[in-house]
Amino acid sequence: MKPLLQVNHVSKAFESGSFLKKTRHNAVKDVSFTLHKGEVLAIVGESGCGKSTLARMIVNLVDPTSGEILLDGRAISRKPRDRKAVAKEIQMIFQDPFETMNPNHRILDVIGRPLQLHGEREDIRKRVLELLQKVGLAPAEDYIDKYASQLSGGQKQRVMIARALGINPRVLVADEPTSMLDVSIGIDIMNLMLDLKNDYELSLIWITHNLGSARYMSDNILIMYGGQVVERGDTEQIIANPQHAYTQTLLDASPNPWRRREE
């Protein structure tokens, strides 16, 4: 099967400092992977490993220094006038729902504006109500006229999912969408995303620092360290039988209540 998304030898270097003393920081170094239709790929690593920068390159927020990202075999355009066309195909859910919802907009605007932008001509309000229902915010009429400050973190994250969903993308990149939420809320969000993935035949990139959530969500996994991919493969196999020393370290460090009892 032809892959939906191909990431080919992508690197990103950030430059900082004055022009006299420039320092280069290689956030992502030569990363390649493919994503098939309906696949869930987890990208796991600690803060600073480059996973968020990689996500931002995929969704067209950051331009790669080198390498290319192909959708359906065609390179994603980085031109400003093609921004909308790329957005139509690839959407993103961010880590912090408290920051990504504009405090000044009602839910109707948060979800409705992108719909209008992408040419929705139908009754916007009706569409927004449908989407709210879809992400489990029911009865939707209770939510549609609220502002961000009137919602809990989990509800905000659901709104952001509805917003991405409304555009009807093929690839959804989720950058630690549950890490700011309580666990019982987080698991609901994960379930929601798995359900929506099936309903909408989405391909999902699940970025996380938590191996447990990666195992719960993904088919395949990519372990990143220092901007590079250190291990990749089938999720279950890698967690059961890690090959790279760093993956082993990460597994050992993950809290495991059974460990002490076994000793």
Added chain:
Amino acid sequence: MKKVNLPLDGSRRWNGKQLAGGAILAFFAAAAFIGPLIAPYPKNDIEFEAWLTPSMKHLLGTDSYGQDVFSQLIYGTQTSFLVGVIAGFITTIIGVLVGLTAGFYRKWVSDALMFIVDLLLIIPVIALMIILASFLPSMGLTSIILVIGLLSWLYMARSIRSQTLSEKQRGYVEAARVVGMSNFEIMTKEILPNLFPIIAANLVSVTTQAVLAEAGLSFLGIGDPRSVSWGTILTLAHTNNAIMYDAWWWIIPPGIAIALFCYGFVLLGNGTLERFRAKRGAQQHFS
């Protein structure tokens, strides 16, 4: 599950400060536009005896020229009101435009705009106003408004730029980019509404400054000698030694009018800010 209605739903439309400020401004607006119709005597009418104390015939007495102070005050309201509102409007448009653009775009656009602003900022505005006012062929009301409006947007642009810089860093801007919004849409639809508190705060100070600047310029004798404003009333009172004649009715009413008018703006501005914060305010976290 039982739903709890929080008093955040904007069910109350206006708060006390907004009402008080609005009432004050409405009063002055009425005086400005209906006033000339109900003023007891025509503009600049000098047919009365000079230095009359307040009476039923002349509510605020007459000045040294024999003009009815109450009538002059009403005509003056129109001038001050127009200056405040129009100059405030011009200032806001330029200030927001320059500040937002300079804050949103990086590198040379921002640098160039801020260079101009900084250059203009080191010029003493009052002095420039005086010079401009004395060189312009006719110093009518329009010129006064333009001079004030075109010279007072600098601080506004600066504060809007710095606020834009910080708003730009927030997550919702990135989220807007991801759904495919253009820079223009992000600036106008996403960032601009969040600048409202800072615009309102600036608008209040700019408008009051404009009213005060007009009064100041008139007081210095640079304004249009034919037009009547609160400033020109005070100027005449000053040059004709009203204080020595104990003619308080000539000095205190225009002073109070200026102060009250500005206070109305401040009240309305603060009240609007409070309502804005109450509705969209940050969620409280408890643990």
Added chain:
Amino acid sequence: MGLLDVIDLQVEYAAPNGMFKAVDGVSFSIERGEIFGLAGESGCGKSTTAYAISRLLRPPARLVGGRIVFDGKELTKLQEHEFQSYRWSRISVVLQSAMNNLNPVMRISSQLADVILAHERGITARGAQSRAEQLLALVEIPAAKLSSYPHELSGGMRQRVVIAMAMALRPELIIMDEPTTALDVVTQKGIVNRIIELQKELGFSILFITHDLPLMLEICDRIGIMYAGRMAEVASAEQLLYGARHPYTQGLLRSFPSLTGPRVRIDGIPGSPPNLIMPPAGCRFESRCQHAADACSRIEPSIINDDKGMVACHLYGFREDSYEAVTASQSR
């Protein structure tokens, strides 16, 4: 009697839209040399409890009832200046954000020495300095970094400094509120391991607060689970792991995707916590509980203390009025 007994603690908050009790009748005790965990989700009152014990509550929060007994002495009755002799030297605190609150213009060893000088009588500046260096060595700060400034250290290193500071005066109880939450798992692991080693060596007690239940189960002796301002269950880590009794604890334990075992769909806990300004009459978990019966919404669950620990749920209640609830839920 334990080292610390918290009895019926009540803390009130003044929110913009009304007063509510962030902590409403919480009781637990910590033994000497024990690691006691306090877990729960945001808003459950776990941090507020920690703040109340360490006297860090500031308006709009106010202690309105209950007793806090430390080593036989009632802390709530002490004046502020009397409590000073407890702070640092007998009870110390490590907060999540503490690593960002170090003095940026002071070398870390000097900051530590300052704390020692301020609280310990008869110690010389030299003595304090060398004690500071020993302490930093204890939390495994490399010798070369002793005179660094905070900004020169990583987050993990800074949090180690804060922990060293908390241990500086050999307190009997250290309250740790999410001490490693902001850190990566590998860093967290290193710090937590060191804390446990030191605890075994020096014998102090720890009140460990986190939302990370797996971590807590791994390191704590006993754990209290809080929900909506109340204590839902207190039990040993083993007891919780093998047989948690409160439906909320069960739901919380389920919500952490595991690294082992079969990959099955997890159902979290539906719904959200109640509004504490108008708390429900009966059990606060009732609206989210799959065992909820009629009585649960009307009658507060009685608190059951037995050999398995403490649980507040009608499922285990023996009170007359909760009988109805038990039978109702069993007949389902």
